[in-house]
Amino acid sequence: MRTSSALLAVTTLSLALVACGTDTSGGSGSNRSSTAADAGSSAPASASKQALPKPGPDGSYEQTWKRPTADTTCDQFRQQMTSPERWVMAAEILTDQREEGSAEPARPDVTRFEADLGVACQDGAVADSVMTEVGSTLYRLDPSYQS
Numbered sequence: 096m097r098t099s100s101a102l103l104a105v106t107t108l109s110l111a112l113v114a115c116g117t118d119t120s121g122g123s124g125s126n127r128s129s130t131a132a133d134a135g136s137s138a139p140a141s142a143s144k145q146a147l148p149k150p151g152p153d154g155s156y157e158q159t160w161k162r163p164t165a166d167t168t169c170d171q172f173r174q175q176m177t178s179p180e181r182w183v184m185a186a187e188i189l190t191d192q193r194e195e196g197s198a199e200p201a202r203p204d205v206t207r208f209e210a211d212l213g214v215a216c217q218d219g220a221v222a223d224s225v226m227t228e229v230g231s232t233l234y235r236l237d238p239s240y241q242s
Contacts, residue, residue, distance in 0.1 A: 148179045156183045164188060165227045169216030172226055185209035188230035189240060197242065208233070208240060 148156045160167070160180040164187060172181060186205045193200070200208070208230075215221065215229055234240050 148183055156186055158183045158187065160184065164230075165225055167226045168222065169224050169226070169229060170222045173213060173216050181213070182206065182209050184226060185212055185230070188212075188226060189234065192231060192234040193241070200240075200242075204240065211237070 150156055158180065160176055160183075162171070164184055167176075167184070172184070176184070182205060185208045186200065189200045189205055189208045211233055212226070212229060215233055216224075221229065
């Protein structure tokens with residue numbers, strides 16, 4: 096059952112990313128995906144201008160969401176988490192996906208990844224998918240996150 100859920104999540108994420116499109120036009124060479132923030136999401140306009148969490152003394156971001164990422168579903172990500180909690184979770188997932196020793200993702204990359212996670216989680220078919228699976232799939236499908 097878990098395998099079919101993962102396959103459904105991959106298929107849905109693929110469709111969501113195709114629907115969002117990628118910007119491969121012109122000479123800029125950009126392969127950046129179009130996000131909910133770029134395409135106009137249902138999120139309030141102030142969400143994109145919201146202050147991002149500040150790193151603590153050790154350089155890491157404090158997560159106030161108490162459930163582990165591997166146990167957090169898309170529905171919880173979209174409906175129960177605060178914006179700072181979603182951002183920190185996106186930073187954790189993106190950092191975990193990168194090779195050991197890689198530079199930490201830039202804040203704009205984390206913000207874009209958080210928005211893309213939100214887009215991927217909008218489909219009811221992935222409502223019960225856990226964020227580690229959704230994030231891993233998104234990371235593999237969008238090469239612009241891999242650096």
